[in-house]
Amino acid sequence: MNLDFDVSKHSDQIIAWLTVNGIDLLMALLILLVGIWFARRVRDAAQGTLEKREVDILLSNFVGNVVFYVLVLTVLIAALGQLGVDTTSFIAIVGTLGLAIGLAVKDNLANFASGVVLILARPFTVGDYISVAGVSGTVKNVTLGNTVLSTPDNQKIIVPNTKITGDVITNATANNTRRIDLLIGIGYGDDIAKAKSVVQGLLEAESRVLDDPAYTVAVSELGDSSVNLVVRPWVKTEDYWGARFDLTERIKLALDENGISIPFPQRDIHIVSGGES
Known part of the structure; x- marks a missing residue:
């Protein structure tokens, strides 16, 4: 089998492709970089606005992340379109891959759905001390997959969100x-x-x-x-x-x-000796 690689031939092809499509490639990269920068700014602005309105931090983080990833996906499609890629086919491929991946990671998707429920329903927030799924601790973070707790002795506990939404939640610090x-x-x-x-x-x-x-x-x-x-x-x-x-x-x-006793459990044992038979 001949494994020789003709560098000069492929170099000529690459140079020829760049000559024709170089400007489109630069524009696609520019769209991608500027788009990601813009998506981050929009995410930060959305989170800042929600926090100023005293919206729960979990909900503001969730909204910000959703906005960011939607914008990044939009920018990626626009960059591929600039390169001449058929975005209609690309979207169909992404959808097919999404379905296949979804079937493979259905447990993770269940955690994702539970995370959305926790963020929207807000049975607790960051800083609350809760007991759930057999563990207790202070809520440090809630992601779309897991909830992170910190115990009083500083252990980190990561609980899948499906374990939380399917269990009784005791929030010790919910009230004043x-x-x-x-x-x-x-x-x-x-x-x-x-x-x-x-x-x-x-x-x-x-x-x-x-x-x-x-x-x-x-x-x-x-x-x-x-x-x-x-x-x-x-x-x-x-x-x-x-x-x-x-x-x-x-x-x-x-x-x-004041001479008042605090008794402890005790027993009196009486031994009775029997007479000689």
Whole structure:
């Protein structure tokens, strides 16, 4: 088999083609470069306008990306048309390839569709702390395929969007206020009214506890080894964990100072010795 390549012959052909089509090639490249630059400017302008109108960042990013890719595709078709390519056939080929690729990556397309649903429905946004699909974390980004979460210990979790739209979503930071639920057990021999007064005093002194809605301190149940009090103050969402940790510690110390016990489960074992037979 003769694998010799006639460089001079092909060079002549290339030069001849460039002589005839060189201007069209330069114009096509110019259309492509200017078009991509213009598409980026339009995308940035669209995102900036939406953000100024306080549109959710996920929706503004989605709209910007859609605008960008539509314009880039339009510019590519225009550049090919400048080179004399039959764009009608090109569009048909692109459509056929799109169908074939779609059948091959149907799972990715499902994630894409779910991403569109998440961006338009907006059950959460960047910065929200959510629990979904068995994981929890702060939303860092939502793409058309995945949602990226960051856990409190700084792990990165990537969740396919279909897992999210098909599951229950708990958004812990969707509202401005949250209720802290504490269960405090005191001994059966302790003064319930005194214990409630001690806890109420701590809540009144805590600046992060809101006046409205009002807090609750009440007996919830008579447990096996303790009288259980529910302590339910309301705080701003951003103060939730700090207030919860501080109140838990302060309630324990205050009850100790006032001689009120916090019992723990225990068992009394009675050993009965049998007489000699």
